[in-house]
Amino acid sequence: MINKPRLNEDGITIHTPEEFEGMRKSGALAAEILDMITEHVIPGVTTEVLDQLIHDYMIASGATPATLGYRGYTKSSCISLNHVVCHGIPADKKLKDGDILNIDVTCILDGWFGDTSRMYVCGKLSRKAERLIDITHTALMLGIDQVKPGNTFGDIGAAIQAYVEAQRCSVVRDFCGHGLGRVFHSAPNVVHFGRWGTGPILEEGMFFTIEPMVNLGKPHTKILSDDWTAVTKDKSLSAQFEHSIGVTATGVEIFTNSSMGNFYPTWG
Ligand code: MF3
Ligand code: CO
Ligand code: CO
Secondary structure (H helix, E strand, C coil), X not given: CCCCCEECCCCCEECCHHXXXXXXXXXXXXXXXXXXHHHHXXXXXXXXXXXXXXHHHHHHCCCEECCCCHHHCCCCCEEEECCEEECCCCCCCECCCCCEEEEEEEEEECCEEEEEEEEEECCCCCHHHHHHHHXXXXXXXXXXXXXXXXXXXXXXXXXXXXXXXXXXXXXXXXXXXXXXXXXXXXXXXXXXXXXXXXXXXXXXXXXXXXXCEEECCCCCEEECCCCCCEEECCCCCEEECEEEEEECCCCXXXXXXXXXXXXXXXXX
């Protein structure tokens, strides 16, 4: 019998237990790539060089960079420095001491999309950057803690928003997580703010990302003239972490954990 993907009443694909294996492999490779790049994040290196290393490692591993050619995007990763919120385009600009950056990779392995990002620190870490990175990582984990059948997508957003705002930081509203699996982006939009008990109900077999972007200042963003790079309007520092996850019968499986325990922190 052919395994057809099943859409629930909210238009969200429900995957079979066998399909978890595809995400495990793809997610593990995406995490391995983020582990691999860590030692290369040093002052003087360009983000273009980091992108090339990511590209070559992915190809050598039998995978394809999902972002390459995606809606006209021409790189294998997004690298977002300091006040860049997301979708920073790798370029010939050199990293300098004190920069913080998010590296976001999505690989396609055997048709499955593994999407993950982490924060990296170049050289010396300031106290305020360290605090922001710590809050953002905790926000992602508190969101993941909400994932189990019967809870709602609103619970994920509410948990993240409540925590972040209690730390006097802000949650970006203009970008969200997303369903994924055999496709890069699918229903639902996984927003990182919201009200408890609202939104679609989580069911076993859903695959999606949670990827909160947190700003030290206001939540507002704007897109630069390259049509991709999103920055904070007030130029405040921004951070992001992303995992691809699946809903299990009893809770959650994280597909993009580092086998080296390197998801956080990724420096020192
Ligand atoms: N990986 C990003 C995400 O988390 C998407 C990047 S799309 C790109 O959804 F075209 F900007 F690379
Ligand atoms: Co994503
Ligand atoms: Co991503």
